[in-house]
Amino acid sequence: MKPMKLVMVGNGMAGVRTLEELLKIAPDLYEITVFGAEPHANYNRILLSPVLAGEMTLQDIMLNDVDWYRENGIRLHLGKQVTKLDRRLRKAYAEDGTCESYDRLLLATGSNPVILPIPGKDLEGVVSYRDIHDTNRMIEAAGHHRHAVVIGGGLLGLEAANGLAQRGMDVTVVHLAEWLMERQLDRAAARMLQRSLERRGLKFLLPKQTQELVGENGRVAKVRFADGDEIPAELVVMAVGIRPNTALAESCGLLCNRGIVVSDTLQTYDPRIYAVGECASHRGTAYGLVAPLFEMAKVCANHLALLGFGRYQGSVTSTKLKVTGIDLFSAGNFTGNEQSEEIVLHDAVGGVYKKLVIENNQIVGSVMYGDTADGAWYFQLMRDGQAIGEIRDHLMFGQNHLGNAGHLGQSKAANMPDDMEVCGCNGVCKGTIVTAIKEKGLFTLEDVRKHTKASSSCGSCTGLVEQILASTVGGAYTPQASADKPVCGCTDLTHEEVRKAIKEQRLLSIPATMKFLSWGNPNGCASCRPALNYYLLCAWPHEAQDDPQSRFINERAHANIQKDGTFSVVPRMFGGVTSAGDLRRIADVVDKYRIPTIKVTGGQRIDLLGVQKEDLPKVWADLDMPSGHAYAKALRTVKTCVGSEWCRFGVQDSTRMGIDLEQAFWKMYAPHKVKMAVSGCPRNCAESGIKDVGVIGVDSGWEIYVGGNGGIKTEVAQFLVKVKTPEEVLEYAGAFVQLYREEARYLDRTVHFIQRVGLDYVKKRVADDAEGRRALYQRLLYALQGEKDPWRERSRQASDSREFETIEI
Amino acid sequence: MTQWTKVALLDDIPRLGARVVHGRQGNIAVFRTAEDQVFAVEDKCPHKGGPLSQGIVFGDKVACPLHGWTIGLGDGCADAPDEGCARTVPVKLENGVVFMEL
Numbered sequence: 073m074k075p076m077k078l079v080m081v082g083n084g085m086a087g088v089r090t091l092e093e094l095l096k097i098a099p100d101l102y103e104i105t106v107f108g109a110e111p112h113a114n115y116n117r118i119l120l121s122p123v124l125a126g127e128m129t130l131q132d133i134m135l136n137d138v139d140w141y142r143e144n145g146i147r148l149h150l151g152k153q154v155t156k157l158d159r160r161l162r163k164a165y166a167e168d169g170t171c172e173s174y175d176r177l178l179l180a181t182g183s184n185p186v187i188l189p190i191p192g193k194d195l196e197g198v199v200s201y202r203d204i205h206d207t208n209r210m211i212e213a214a215g216h217h218r219h220a221v222v223i224g225g226g227l228l229g230l231e232a233a234n235g236l237a238q239r240g241m242d243v244t245v246v247h248l249a250e251w252l253m254e255r256q257l258d259r260a261a262a263r264m265l266q267r268s269l270e271r272r273g274l275k276f277l278l279p280k281q282t283q284e285l286v287g288e289n290g291r292v293a294k295v296r297f298a299d300g301d302e303i304p305a306e307l308v309v310m311a312v313g314i315r316p317n318t319a320l321a322e323s324c325g326l327l328c329n330r331g332i333v334v335s336d337t338l339q340t341y342d343p344r345i346y347a348v349g350e351c352a353s354h355r356g357t358a359y360g361l362v363a364p365l366f367e368m369a370k371v372c373a374n375h376l377a378l379l380g381f382g383r384y385q386g387s388v389t390s391t392k393l394k395v396t397g398i399d400l401f402s403a404g405n406f407t408g409n410e411q412s413e414e415i416v417l418h419d420a421v422g423g424v425y426k427k428l429v430i431e432n433n434q435i436v437g438s439v440m441y442g443d444t445a446d447g448a449w450y451f452q453l454m455r456d457g458q459a460i461g462e463i464r465d466h467l468m469f470g471q472n473h474l475g476n477a478g479h480l481g482q483s484k485a486a487n488m489p490d491d492m493e494v495c496g497c498n499g500v501c502k503g504t505i506v507t508a509i510k511e512k513g514l515f516t517l518e519d520v521r522k523h524t525k526a527s528s529s530c531g532s533c534t535g536l537v538e539q540i541l542a543s544t545v546g547g548a549y550t551p552q553a554s555a556d557k558p559v560c561g562c563t564d565l566t567h568e569e570v571r572k573a574i575k576e577q578r579l580l581s582i583p584a585t586m587k588f589l590s591w592g593n594p595n596g597c598a599s600c601r602p603a604l605n606y607y608l609l610c611a612w613p614h615e616a617q618d619d620p621q622s623r624f625i626n627e628r629a630h631a632n633i634q635k636d637g638t639f640s641v642v643p644r645m646f647g648g649v650t651s652a653g654d655l656r657r658i659a660d661v662v663d664k665y666r667i668p669t670i671k672v673t674g675g676q677r678i679d680l681l682g683v684q685k686e687d688l689p690k691v692w693a694d695l696d697m698p699s700g701h702a703y704a705k706a707l708r709t710v711k712t713c714v715g716s717e718w719c720r721f722g723v724q725d726s727t728r729m730g731i732d733l734e735q736a737f738w739k740m741y742a743p744h745k746v747k748m749a750v751s752g753c754p755r756n757c758a759e760s761g762i763k764d765v766g767v768i769g770v771d772s773g774w775e776i777y778v779g780g781n782g783g784i785k786t787e788v789a790q791f792l793v794k795v796k797t798p799e800e801v802l803e804y805a806g807a808f809v810q811l812y813r814e815e816a817r818y819l820d821r822t823v824h825f826i827q828r829v830g831l832d833y834v835k836k837r838v839a840d841d842a843e844g845r846r847a848l849y850q851r852l853l854y855a856l857q858g859e860k861d862p863w864r865e866r867s868r869q870a871s872d873s874r875e876f877e878t879i880e881i
Numbered sequence: 882m883t884q885w886t887k888v889a890l891l892d893d894i895p896r897l898g899a900r901v902v903h904g905r906q907g908n909i910a911v912f913r914t915a916e917d918q919v920f921a922v923e924d925k926c927p928h929k930g931g932p933l934s935q936g937i938v939f940g941d942k943v944a945c946p947l948h949g950w951t952i953g954l955g956d957g958c959a960d961a962p963d964e965g966c967a968r969t970v971p972v973k974l975e976n977g978v979v980f981m982e983l
C-alpha cells in the first residue's frame with residue numbers, strides 16, 4: 073500500500089510530465105489516479121500541426137500510451153471529465169459519477185480555445201484548433217469541401233492554415249491586427265512572412281473584423297465582415313486565442329485570476345491542491361508554450377515528492393513557427409522602449425531579417441526571419457543575461473563568425489538534406505535526428521544526445537542539433553540557462569552552489585558532500601564524482617581526501633587508455649627540451665617492454681603507445697622521467713620556440729621562460745587540461761595564440777594572452793596584460809590559472825570560463841588588483857607545495873598495486 | 882556441476898572499483914560496490930569492447946571508460962537507449978572470500 077493518494081485532473085502534456093518527474097524521484101509515495109476528458113492517452117499536442125499537414129499520423133505523436141499508465145500502476149479514467157470537487161471531503165467527481173478521494177490533487181486542465189461571440193458560431197463546420205478531435209474534423213472537412221477561412225493570424229492560425237492548404241483547400245486567413253503574429257513579430261518580419269505564405273497560395277485579409285458566419289442548411293457557407301465584404305467558407309477555424317481552463321477550480325472556490333493562481337511551489341490557495349500547465353497563473357502570467365510548463369512540472373514534482381526545494385520563478389519564452397520551409401524565430405521583448413537599442417539587418421531580396429533588442433549591454437529580445445541559425449544562441453545569451461559588449465561588433469553575423477562553424481561549415485540546418493551527416497563523431501544524419509525527435513517525443517538537447525548520440529561527444533555540432541530540435545518542436549525547445557544547469561541528474565544544485573557549500577561547510581570528502589547536499593543517488597554517477605573530487609581538492613588542498621575511484625581511468629592509472637585497453641606513456645620534457653640521456657633511456661624502455669609505437673606528439677614530446685597496464689609501474693621506473701600528465705585534467709605542455717638563445721629574430725629567452733613556467737606549475741590539476749606556450753618574438757612559432765595561457769616575447773618584455781584553444785573549436789587567445797620580467801610572467805600566469813581553478817566549472821576549458829564571466833572580470837582580478845593577484849598566486853603555490861610526481865610515487869612505493877595487477881586463475 | 886573457484890579476497894578489490902581476473906575464458910571484471918556487493922562481468926563492453934573493469938563504478942552500474950555507456954552490473958546490459966549486454970558470471974561472497982563459477 074502506498075501511503076498517499078494523488079489525483080490528477082487533466083491528462084495533457086504538463087500534467088503527465090509532472091507525473092513522470094514525480095515517478096523518477098518518488099516512485100512509491102503515491103497511489104495515482106488520472107482523469108482525462110479526452111478519450112486518448114497523453115499525446116504531443118504541439119505536433120498536431122504536422123498531423124494536420126499530413127506529415128505525421130496520430131500514432132506518431134503519442135507520448136505515453138495506456139500501457140505506460142498500467143506499467144506505472146496509475147489508474148486511468150479516459151473520456152471522463154471531472155465536474156465537481158469537494159475540498160472538505162477531498163473527493164473528485166466525474167460527470168458519470170466516478171468518484172476518487174485524494175490527499176493531494178493536481179489540476180492540469182490546460183486551456184480552452186476562445187470562441188468569438190458572433191452569430192453563426194454554432195453552425196456545423198465551425199471548429200477550434202486544440203485537440204485530436206478538432207484536427208480530425210478539419211482533415212475530414214478538407215476531404216469534402218473547398219473553402220476554408222481561418223480567423224486569427226497567430227501561431228496556431230497560421231499552422232492551421234498551412235495544414236489545410238497542404239490538404240488542398242483554398243485558405244484565407246483573416247486577422248484583426250495590422251500584421252500577422254503581432255504578439256511575436258514586428259511589422260517588417262511579419263510582412264516577409266506574409267509574402268512567403270502568399271507564394272505558397274495562402275490568402276490574407278487584414279486588418280479585418282469578422283461580424284457574422286452565415287449558414288446554409290445548418291452548415292456554414294459564408295463569412296461576413298464588419299465592412300460588408302463576404303467570402304465563401306465551408307470550414308471556419310477559430311484560432312483567436314486561448315483562455316486558461318479554470319471552470320473546475322472556480323466551481324470549488326479556488327482563487328483564479330486569468331488562471332488558477334499558484335505560488336512559486338505551484339500550490340494553489342488550497343495547499344493540498346497544485347496546478348501546472350496552461351491553466352495556472354504564476355506571478356500574473358499564464359503560459360501557452362510547453363517549455364515553461366515543463367519547468368513547472370519539475371518543481372511541482374519536487375514538492376509533491378515532499379523534497380521541498382526548488383522554486384519556479386517564471387520563464388522567458390521563445391517562439392518558432394512550425395511551417396516546413398519557413399524559418400522564423402522570436403524571443404523576449406522585440407519592440408524595445410526608450411532605453412533600448414536595436415541592431416537590425418534587413419535584406420528584403422535575400423529574404424533575411426534579423427533584429428536584436430539590447431538593453432544595458434544585454435540582449436532582451438530578438439526577431440529573426442529567413443535565417444534563424446543563431447536563434448538558440450541569441451536566446452541563450454539572453455537567458456544568461458550575458459554582457460555582449462565584447463562581441464557586439466560581430467553579434468549580428470552569428471556564432472559562426474566567432475569561430476564556431478559546424479564540421480563542414482554548415483550552419484543552416486534547414487538547408488541540409490536528410491542524409492547529411494550532422495554529428496561527425498557518431499555518424500548521425502539529420503534525418504535520424506528528426507525521426508527520433510518526433511517518434512520518441514524528445515524536447516531537450518539532453519534527450520537527443522541520449523537517444524541519437526548526436527552532439528554527445530565533442531559537441532561541435534550542438535548548434536546544428538539545437539536548430540533541428542527547434543524547427544521540429546517549435547517553441548517547445550528552450551535551451552536551459554547555463555546559470556541554473558545542475559551538475560548532473562543526481563542533484564538540482566549548480567556547480568557554483570556545490571562549490572560554495574564545500575567551502576562554507578568545510579566539506580572534506582565526497583561522502584560528506586553528498587550527505588550534506590542530499591545527493592539523489594548514494595554514490596553519485598560518473599559525471600558528478602570526478603567533478604566533486606576536483607572541487608574538494610581545489611577548495612581544501614592538503615586536507616580534502618582524494619578519491620581515486622572517482623577519477624576517470626586515465627587519472628587513476630596515470631596513463632591514457634587506448635581503444636584496445638592498453639595505455640600510452642608520455643614523459644615530461646620541460647619546455648620541449650630533451651637530452652641524450654633521456655632519449656637513450658626511452659629507447660631502452662621501448663626495446664625492453666616491446667612497445668609497438670613511438671610518436672612525437674603535437675605538444676613537443678614523445679608518446680609511447682600500446683603499453684600493457686601491468687607494465688606501467690615498471691616502465692615509469694625504468695624511464696626515470698617525470699609524468700607528462702598527458703592523461704590528466706592538469707597542466708599538459710608548455711610549448712616553446714628556440715628564442716633568443718639561437719634564433720636570429722628572438723628578443724626573449726622563450727625556452728627558459730617555458731621551462732620555468734612548466735617547472736612551476738607541472739603538478740597542477742584543473743577543471744580541464746591547461747596548455748601554455750612561450751614564443752621568443754611576435755612571429756610566434758610556439759603558437760601562443762591558441763593556448764590557455766600564451767606568452768609572446770617582445771623587445772620591452774612579455775605579452776600574456778589567455779583563453780586560447782586549438783581543439784574542437786579554434787579560439788584565439790585574448791590579450792590580458794603586458795609585463796616586463798619573467799617573475800611577473802609567473803605571477804600573472806599563475807594568478808590567472810588559479811582564478812580558473814577556483815571559479816570555472818569542471819570540464820570547462822579557460823575559453824569557456826572567460827566566455828561565461830567576461831574578459832573584463834578576469835582583467836579586474838588578475839591585472840588591476842595587485843593584492844588580489846598576489847593572493848591568487850600564493851594560493852596556487854600553496855596547493856602545489858609538496859605535490860608528488862605520481863609516476864615516481866607509484867613506481868617506487870607501489871602504493872596501491874591492486875590498480876595495476878590482474879588476478880590469474 | 883557448478884564449480885566455485887576462489888578468485889580473490891574481498892579486500893583485494895577496491896570499493897567502487899574492480900579487478901581483472903585473467904582466465905581461460907578471457908578477462909572477467911570483478912566489481913565491488915559501495916555496499917560490498919560483488920558482481921562479475923566479462924571485461925568487454927557490448928559497444929566496442931572497452932574494458933569495463935577500468936570504468937567508474939556507481940550504484941550497481943559501471944560507466945565504460947571508452948565512450949561512457951552505462952552497464953548494469955547485475956545483468957551486464959547497457960542502459961537504454963543503448964542496446965547490448967556483456968556476459969555475466971555467477972559470483973558469491975563467503976566470509977570475505979570471492980568465488981566465481983567457472
Ligand code: SRM
Nearest residue numbers: 632640672673674675676677702708781782783784785821
Ligand atoms: C598525443 C596527442 C596527439 C599527437 O599524437 O600529437 C594527443 C592525443 C590525444 N588528445 Fe589531443 N593530443 C595532442 C595534442 C593536442 C593539441 C595540440 C597541442 O596541445 O598543441 C590539441 C589542440 C590544442 C588545445 O587543446 O587547445 C588537442 C586537442 C584535444 C582535444 C580538444 C580539446 C578542446 O578543448 O577542444 C581533446 C578532447 C578532450 O580533451 O576532451 C583531446 C584528446 C586527446 C586524447 C587524450 C583523447 C583521449 O581522451 O583519449 C588523445 C590521447 C591519445 C593518447 O593516448 O596518447 N585533444 N590535442 C597530442 C599530445 C600532446 C602532448 O604532448 O601532451
Ligand SMILES: Cc1cc2nc3c(=O)[nH]c(=O)nc-3n(C[C@H](O)[C@H](O)[C@H](O)COP(=O)(O)OP(=O)(O)OC[C@H]3O[C@@H](n4cnc5c(N)ncnc54)[C@H](O)[C@@H]3O)c2cc1C
Nearest residue numbers: 082084085086109117118153154182349350361362546548
Ligand atoms: C495545434 C497546436 C500547436 C501547438 N504548437 C506549439 C509549439 O510549437 N510549441 C509549444 O511550446 N507549444 C505549442 N502548443 C501549445 C502546447 O500544446 C500547450 O501549451 C500544452 O499542450 C499545454 O499543456 P497542458 O497540460 O497545460 O494542457 P493540455 O495539453 O491541453 O492538457 C489538458 C487536458 O486536460 C483535459 N481536461 C480539461 N479539463 C478537464 C476536466 N475537468 N476533467 C478531465 N480532463 C480535463 C483536457 O481535455 C486536456 O486533455 C500548441 C498547441 C496546439 C493546439
Ligand code: SF4
Nearest residue numbers: 713719721752753755
Ligand atoms: S618566432 Fe621568433 S623567436 Fe620564435 S623561432 Fe621564430 S624567430 Fe625565433
Ligand code: FES
Nearest residue numbers: 926928929931945
Ligand atoms: S566500448 Fe564501451 S562505451 Fe564504447
